[in-house]
Amino acid sequence: MTTTTQPEEIASEDLSDSLNTTMMRRILASSFLGSMIEFYDFILFATAASIVFSQVYFVDLDPGLGLFLSFTILAVGYVARPIGGIVFGHFGDKIGRKGVLVTSMMLMGGTTVAIGLLPPTATIGVAAPILLTVFRVIQGLAVGGEWGGAMLIALEHSPKKRRGFAASFANMGGPAGAVLATVVMSVFTLLPDEQFISWGWRIPFLLSAVLVFIGLIIRMKVHESPIFQKLQxxxxxxxxxxxxxxxxxxxxxxxxxxxxxxxYTVQGLMTVWGISYVINSGLDSTHVLWVKALGAASTVVVVWFASQLSDRFGRRPVMIVGMFIGAVAAFPVMFMLDMSNLWVFAMALLITQGLVQGTIFGPFGAFAAEMFPTHIRYTGASLVYQTSSTLGAGFTPMIASSLVAIAGGSLWLIAVVWIAVFLIAILAISFVKEGRTADLEGDMR
Known part of the structure; x- marks a missing residue:
């Protein structure tokens, strides 16, 4: 993983003074698109796990058990994310951000195409779910290495007063990828059920090859982080x-x-388990996926504004506002899910995936990066981000299913646990020093 640098060009662009330069625009585009492509692939799997895999790879099992096993494989990918953060973070901190980003994107794209080509259990037997699990692990490793590099390449190039906004381009890329994955998959759900289950769901996975090709062209033109160069x-x-x-x-x-x-608890609960819950309650899967895309799009918008607010007021205040709204909304959202109405479900997603997740997620890139010095920042920020995603989103669908069973089909217990997660998060962030004015090149706390 080697990189080339052109200090003269970086200096001529005067990147330290503005985000509005040719190179900085290219860097932000690379951060956004790279993250979008990686999460298109990752969320595509989550969508397929909700509506397809139990009918393709667990056909001889009880539908409920098949869905649970699909969610289990989904969780395996989340478990692999911190490991990917460690592995790619190691090389990103020792060799450089750019080369790691190119490698992670190629790995993710190749694996996603392989999933699209994987034969069903009816054709190759138990090898199918085993290979599906292996591919999901590789996806998790790849996305585990992507976010930290995509976020840092933008943050470490940006002026101090715009760090939160610059870092958020990687965070905006995630929900944008979710929008793209959901829209593409929903288009193919318009096929007759037999054709969709047979081959239609595979096309979105194969399209990843095109996206990766475009992303690599842009990413190869981005220079290494100037802050990291000083430590080479x-x-x-x-x-x-x-x-x-x-x-x-x-x-x-x-x-x-x-x-x-x-x-991430919001994400796992509403965009994976919640999707499955309302579809099983009778809502049309195509309509639900379109609503899910709307929710992800709203996340991008809120991240955009929340990150800029964090540059002005600080990371912690903005994130705490999102956490407080999330705690207050827990019981109302569960009540809205139980109504099994498409428009009510859309409102629930706009509140949770848009307002709550977007407000927390907007400053989160800079928040995680500003806690660690440059020479370990890739590893530290990646571990924070990827481990929180694993614990928050990876196991939420399985936990939610279990809580519903414990509560006899009611959703009140999910709301209680959800509130506890937000209150503990507010307590935790109150002990973290505000990093908005931190010197990234000096000693960190």
Whole structure:
């Protein structure tokens, strides 16, 4: 994973003063598109797990068990994300951000195409779900390495007063990828059910090859982070970034993970388990997917504004507002889900996926990055982000299904747990030092 740099061009663009330069626009576009493509692939799997995989890879099982196993494989990908953050973060901190980003994108694209070509269980037997699990693990590793690099390449190029906004382009790319994945998949759900289950669902996975090709063209034109370049001559001194993160910054790591879990709990609950719940309650799957796309689009908009507010008021105040709204909305949202009405479900998604998740998620990139020094920032920020996603979203669909069973079919217990997650997150973030004015090139707390 080698990189080339052109300091003269960077200097001529005067990147330190503005986001409105040719190179900075290219960097932000690369951050956004790279994250969008990676999460298109990752969320595409989540959508298919909700509506397809139980009918393709677990056909001889009880439908409820098949859906549970689909969610289990989905969770495996989330478990792999922190591992990907560690592995790619190690090389990103020692070799550079750019080369790691190119590698992660190629790995994700190739794996997603392989899923689109994977024969059903009826054709190759138990090898099908086993391979599906392996491919999901690879997806998790790839997306685990993507976000940290995409976020840092933007943040470390940006002026100090715009760091939150610059870092948010990677965060906006995630829900944008979810919009794209949901829209593409929903188009193919218009096919007759037999054709959709037979081959229609595979086309969105195969289209990933085109997206990756476009993303690589843009990403190859981006320069290495100038802050990281200053440390390249000390690469041999940076032995194992992970050990330093754990030994010197355990408090930041743990508190950052707890804070991030709140946003991802919303995502796992509403965009995976919630989708399955309302479809099984009788709502049309195509209509539900279009509503899901609307919810993801609203996340992009809120992230845009929340990140800029965090540049003005700080990361913590903005995130706490989102967490508070989430706690207050828990019972009303569960009541809205139980109504099994499409428009009410759309409103629930706009509140949770848009307002709550977007408000927390907007400042989260800069929040995670500002907790660690440059030489371990890729590893530290990735661990915070990916572990919070694993604990917050990876297991939520399975936990939610279990809570519904415990409560005898009622959703009140989910609301109670949801409120607890937000309140604990508010407590955790109150112990984190505000990083809006932190010097990224100096010693961090």
């Amino acid at each position: 001559d000390k690469a041999d001194e940076r032995k194992v970034p992970l050990l330093e993160v754990i030994s010197k910054y355990p408090k930041n790591l743990i508190l950052g993970i707890i804070a991030g879990m709140s946003s």
